[in-house]
Amino acid sequence: MNGGKGMHCMKRDYDVVVVQRRVIAPQHVELIVESPDLASAQPGQFAHVLTPGMLRRPISFSRIDRAHGQVGLIVQSVGIGTEWLCNRQAGDRLNVLGPLGRGFSPPEAGQPWALVGGGVGIPPLYAALQAWQNTVHVPQVVVILGARAAAYLIMADDFGRLGVEVRTATDDGSAGQHGTVLSAVTEWMGVHREGQMMACGPTAMLQAVYQVTANWSGRTQLALEQRMGCGIGACLACVVATRSPGTHGSQYQRVCTEGPVFDREELVFS
Amino acid sequence: MNLGVNLPRGLVLKNPIVAASGTFGFGPEYSSYVDVDALGGIAVKGISPDPWPGNPPPRVWETPAGLLNSIGLQNPGVDAFIQEDIPFLNSVKTVVIANIIGHTVDEYRHVAQRLQREPRIDALEVNISCPNIKEGGMSFGSDPDQAFAVMHAVREVTDKPVMVKVSPNVAEPWVIAQSVVAAGADMVSAINTVIGMAIDLKARRPALGGVTGGLSGPALKPIAVRMVYEIARRVGVPVIGMGGIQSAEDVLEFLMAGAKAVMVGTITFQHPTRMVEIIRELPSVLQRYGFASLDEATGAALAGGVAL
Incomplete structure (x- = not known):
């Protein structure tokens, strides 16, 4: 590591190289970057990426290829920072902090497993499936993906290639079920009284998943997004209300540090 | 070049770059990303008598060249700070400044009194200028008499060096500065965020959970330089300047406006090591503009121009 100081293990921000860029949906780009450091990440963790904006952008990993030391970052262009990121090309450098945060806990063997993703929240679920599909034996896997329209069902083909059942829902009915992921989630919970769910997506989707899993006996992990400052736990910007006493004198915990993945029981989601 | 800064009551900074309160946690968070010992000092997050929960999220929002925040001074309270954070701070080989906050004069007094017994705390920064809390905070910073009362109460219970952090959200911040100096403040830090x-x-609603927030970042710099200038030429105590500093040139600008040292905050979120880089570059930047020492630079622009 850089500049070892006494007993501290110094980390720092560092540059990584974009080796591939692909447009995967309108305003959605996946950048494959080379970085053995980032490729040591757990699914659900994120990189805090420098942009011309005033803050870095937290981006979770869409794929983690430890063997080749590469990760994927999927960015939706919604503002000056993400637009700049979407315009990076192969050969460009990104400055990153990370991997940061607490990712998903691995699935438990023997329990059916549902991965529920919405929009730009889909990527970390792919990383999770890729990481654990062949190392943890579960009797059944279903991937439930939602988006506003067919074109935004990102990574659906990637999931398909992993040979798992993929169910989709779109707000406009242009692919899969007309509506949200909720009906597929409810249906799946009806069949599987026990099991495990990992979900990531817009807050409205996560709140809905939070509510429908209230009386379900399985384990639900939710990967949250929140406007973030430093990314390393210092500024207390990216907090979420939790049941257990959080850090720094409140019921809030930091999405960047205690999260972004939380067990549903830890959260107070209204 | 010697970058040391001598401040009142024997407070010595090894260089004039201090991490600004609220941007550097309580010390340990950034310690694996930046060599804390290399800094002139760190100002920890605001500390109140009891735990404060902070404001509902979202707590930050980017603006052109700025950052709006509404953290709401979330902190564990002075007792937890002493128990849980001072042990780490004991391992830090630089100046530690405790930023103190309260809803009432008594609350400020209480925190100052508790910290008076902590040798690790080298100085206090009395925060009467946070725009993100409903009572206390900025209300003390908008009224010279209330500001005086807070500083007077703090002075009664501590002999540590004390600076008061003033608000830009008043018509005449220097009046507040003069008032706290009269009450015994050793230094003035300026400025806090602009509301x-x-x-x-x-979403069709305010971007921040706390509705309004404090603006920091480079958008703030001209406002801050002007206020440091106005305060420095009116008070006889050292001014610690801050507001949007991103480079050694920015530091020099604050020094020339009258600051003895500076605090650096928002840029750390983008570049955790920027403060250390600034410290490294500062001597050559001073030399480039013809200064042989920090002291020469401090206030160099105060004499120039016609003060209206």
Whole structure:
């Protein structure tokens, strides 16, 4: 590591190289970057990426290829920072902090497993499936993906290639079920009284998943997004209300540090 | 070049770059990303008598060249700070400044009194200028008499060096500065964030959970330089300047406006090591503009121009 100081293990921000860029949906780009450091990440963790904006952008990993030391970052262009990121090309450098945060806990063997993703929240679920599909034996896997329209069902083909059942829902009915992921989630919970769910997506989707899993006996992990400052736990910007006493004198915990993945029981989601 | 800064009551900074309160946690968070010992000092997050929960999220919002925040001074309270954070701070080989906050004069007094017994705390920064809390905070910073009362109460219970952090959200910040100096403040730090607001167009509501927030970042710098200038030429105590500093040139600008040292904050979120880089570059930047020492630079622009 850089500049070892006494007993501290110094980390720092560092540059990584974009080796591939692909447009995967309108305003959605996946950048494959080379970085053995980032490729040591757990699914659900994120990189805090420098942009011309005033803050870095937290981006979770869409794929983690430890063997080749590469990760994927999927960015939706919604503002000056993400637009700049979407315009990076192969050969460009990104400055990153990370991997940061607490990712998903691995699935438990023997329990059916549902991965529920919405929009730009889909990527970390792919990383999770890729990481654990062949190392943890579960009797059944279903991937439930939602988006506003067919074109935004990102990574659906990637999931398909992993040979798992993929169910989709779109707000406009242009692919899969007309509506949200909720009906597929409810249906799946009806069949599987026990099991495990990992979900990531817009807050409205996560709140809905939070509510429908209230009386379900399985384990639900939710990967949250929140406007973030430093990314390393210092500024207390990216907090979420939790049941257990959080850090720094409140019921809030930091999405960047205690999260972004939380067990549903830890959260107070209204 | 010697970058040391001698401040009142024997407070010595090894260089004039201090991490600004609220941007550097309580010390340990950034310690694996930046060599804390290399800094002139760190100002920890605001500390109140009891735990404060902070404001509902979202707590930050980007603006052109700025950052709006509404953290709301979330902190564990002075007892937890002493128990849980001072042990780490004991391992830090630089100046530690405790930023103190309260809803009442007595609360400020209480925190100052508790910290008086902590040798690790080298100085206090009395925060009467946070725009993100409903009572206390900025209200003390908008009224010279209330500001005087807070500083007077703190002075009664501590002999540590004390600076008061003043607000830009008043017509005449120097009046507040003069008032706290009269009450025994050893230094003035300026400025805190400028109150502001943004609307989330999609959500059709204020972008911040706390509705309004404090603006920091480079957008703030001209406002801050002007206020440091106005305060420095009116008070006889050292001014610690801050507001949007991103480079050694920015530091020099504050020094020339009258600051003895500076605090650096928002840029750390983008570049955790920027403060250390600034410290490294500062001597050559001073030399480039013809200064042989920090002291020569401090206040160099105060004499120039016609003070209206």
